Amino acid sequence: MSKQDGSGRLITAEPSTDTTATMLHVDMDAFYASVELLERPELAGEPVIVGHRSARSVVTAASYEARKYGVNSAMPMALALRRCPQAIVLEPHFERYSHYSQRVMRLLGEVTPMVEPLSIDEAFLDVSGALRLLGTPWQIGTRLRARVFEQTGLRCSVGAASTKYVAKLASGRAKPDGLLVIPAAGTVAFLHPQPVTALWGVGGRSEEQLGRLGLRTVGDVAEVPLEALARAIGPANAARLHELAWGRDPRTIELSREEKSVGHETTFERDVADPVALHRELLRLSDAVGARLRRAGVQARTVSLKLRFEDFTTITRSRTLGEPTDLGRRIYEEARSLYDASSQGGRPVRLIGVRGEGLVGAVADLGLWDDDEQWREVEGTVDAIGSRFGPGAVRPAALLGGTTRRRISGGDDGGRQRVVPLNE
Numbered sequence: 308m309s310k311q312d313g314s315g316r317l318i319t320a321e322p323s324t325d326t327t328a329t330m331l332h333v334d335m336d337a338f339y340a341s342v343e344l345l346e347r348p349e350l351a352g353e354p355v356i357v358g359h360r361s362a363r364s365v366v367t368a369a370s371y372e373a374r375k376y377g378v379n380s381a382m383p384m385a386l387a388l389r390r391c392p393q394a395i396v397l398e399p400h401f402e403r404y405s406h407y408s409q410r411v412m413r414l415l416g417e418v419t420p421m422v423e424p425l426s427i428d429e430a431f432l433d434v435s436g437a438l439r440l441l442g443t444p445w446q447i448g449t450r451l452r453a454r455v456f457e458q459t460g461l462r463c464s465v466g467a468a469s470t471k472y473v474a475k476l477a478s479g480r481a482k483p484d485g486l487l488v489i490p491a492a493g494t495v496a497f498l499h500p501q502p503v504t505a506l507w508g509v510g511g512r513s514e515e516q517l518g519r520l521g522l523r524t525v526g527d528v529a530e531v532p533l534e535a536l537a538r539a540i541g542p543a544n545a546a547r548l549h550e551l552a553w554g555r556d557p558r559t560i561e562l563s564r565e566e567k568s569v570g571h572e573t574t575f576e577r578d579v580a581d582p583v584a585l586h587r588e589l590l591r592l593s594d595a596v597g598a599r600l601r602r603a604g605v606q607a608r609t610v611s612l613k614l615r616f617e618d619f620t621t622i623t624r625s626r627t628l629g630e631p632t633d634l635g636r637r638i639y640e641e642a643r644s645l646y647d648a649s650s651q652g653g654r655p656v657r658l659i660g661v662r663g664e665g666l667v668g669a670v671a672d673l674g675l676w677d678d679d680e681q682w683r684e685v686e687g688t689v690d691a692i693g694s695r696f697g698p699g700a701v702r703p704a705a706l707l708g709g710t711t712r713r714r715i716s717g718g719d720d721g722g723r724q725r726v727v728p729l730n731e
Contacts, residue, residue: 313371318485323445327491328467329435331448332474333415333455336462336483338428339368342407343397345460353395358384360396367399371483404428410459418451419603420569420666423560429478431471433560436604436668448486469494470556476505494554499526506551508544516540528552569607570662571595578617578655582647585656589642590635592661597635600663606631607663610641614651615658624649631667638663 335341339357344350354373358366366387369378376391388394408427415422418441421433434447441447448465455463462484466477469491476498481487489497503509503517505525516539522528528536529552536545550556571592579585589612600606611625624645632638642661 313374313483315480316482316485317480317487319445319488322443323488323490324443325445325488325490326438326443327469328444328474328488329433329438330468330471330474331432331434331444331451332466332468332471332478333411333430333432333451334464334466334475334478334482335411335428336464337368337370337374338407338461339399339404340370340373340397341461342403343400344370346403347397350395350397354378354391354393356384356387356391356394356396357399358387358396359398360384369394407459407461411455411461411463414455414458415451417454417599417602418447420567420599420605421560421562421603423562431474431560437602439604440602445486445488448488452484452486470554471558472507472551472556473498473554476501495529498552498554499524499529501525503528506548508547513540513544525552567666568611568662568664569596569599569603569605569666570611570613570660572613572658572660574658575656578657580653580655582653585646585659586643588659589646589661590639592659593639593642594635596661596663597633597638600633600666601669603666604669605666606633606669607638608665608667609663610638610645611662611664612642612645612649613658613660613662614646614649614656616651617655617657619657621658622649622651625664627665631665633663633669 340355343357344355352372353370354376355370356366356373356378357368358364361384364384366378366380366382366384368380369387373387373391373394376394378387378391378394384396388396404427411428412422412424412430415430415432419432419434419437421436423431425431434441434444437447438444441450444467448467452463452465455461464478464481464483465486466474466479466481466489467487468474468477468489473489473494477487477489498505502524503522504514506528509517517523517528520531520535520539522531528548533545533549536549539545540548573588573592579588596607607628608631609625609627611623613621613623615621626641626645628637628641638661
């Protein structure tokens with residue numbers, strides 16, 4: 308799918324109300340070439356090849372304009388230039404690709420913490436917990452694509468389906484710069500006309516073996532008796548392909564340890580020793596953490612506080628809650644208590660952070676008593692206003708003033724943090 312030139316593009320152009328396609332596959336379009344074009348915008352629309360212009364080198368990446376001539380990644384550069392002699396060859400800059408990859412992954416993490424990066428330019432997202440606040444998978448995918456372009460200047464394609472396998476196929480069909488939603492009920496109709504090479508794990512040799520059985524499409528593989536398939540490619544492969552051919556893929560998002568939490572941090576331009584100012588910043592950070600938890604449809608069992616001092620020594624304190632929460636006020640109360648009990652009062656602080664850990668699915672039924680009912684209503688109203696007018700449209704009065712600071716926003720560990728002006 309990654310080698311398509313866009314000629315077979317299929318997208319969901321009209322808004323879809325489907326809520327079953329909660330597995331998203333986000334794939335950047337011609338990522339390396341597109342990053343290079345950010346530095347050379349005058350080449351937009353031209354056939355561009357990324358790689359070293361030498362007889363023994365291979366193509367690192369190609370723009371869609373070059374792909375129309377049959378140029379693909381990993382192809383010998385000499386062959387690529389024979390197919391497209393007018394192509395413009397640009398040297399690769401891998402540090403740029405890493406930089407933009409981190410920016411994109413950070414944007415995905417703002418939608419949901421349920422993100423599984425696959426490579427430098429693609430990732431799976433499970434948005435099932437975000438539907439209540441962010442809308443349908445079509446709405447989420449549409450806004451995400453717009454957000455990525457707005458923040459990076461890069462285009463991406465999104466496939467939405469009920470399984471990883473179909474979501475990845477869908478993003479490939481949507482390229483470039485498209486969104487394709489495959490409802491669960493439409494999975495088989497989408498899959499069965501696809502060529503057998505659309506099945507994960509089917510390469511040249513497997514295609515030949517299946518072809519000898521007269522199996523040309525995914526639908527052919529689905530309908531052939533399993534015993535006959537097993538004789539041709541072995542029992543394990545036959546069982547796997549048979550399940551995929553019917554759209555059955557039980558795999559879920561695989562999170563790394565660093566991604567099983569949601570946090571925000573602030574680095575101050577000048578060290579801060581005033582407990583009142585630090586309490587104010589804890590409130591700001593806690594509200595941000597709570598908002599992200601609610602958007603993702605998850606709650607935190609543990610609240611963690613991080614402090615870094617003027618000599619760069621760092622301490623962390625954490626507390627497991629009696630009940631998981633997604634409320635900024637509850638997170639703030641715990642974070643403030645941790646700070647007050649840390650015996651560090653009056654010591655200048657360089658960095659302060661709040662994190663929700665031990666994420667679990669949000670509990671809809673809170674029982675007869677809910678001690679946080681008032682704050683739940685308030686923060687729910689803030690969410691609704693923010694979704695319409697943008698984050699920060701409504702803030703606690705205590706946050707209207709503040710200390711000069713710089714924020715490391717959207718911290719998910721794993722090196723995804725950045726320092727930006729707080730009013731960005």
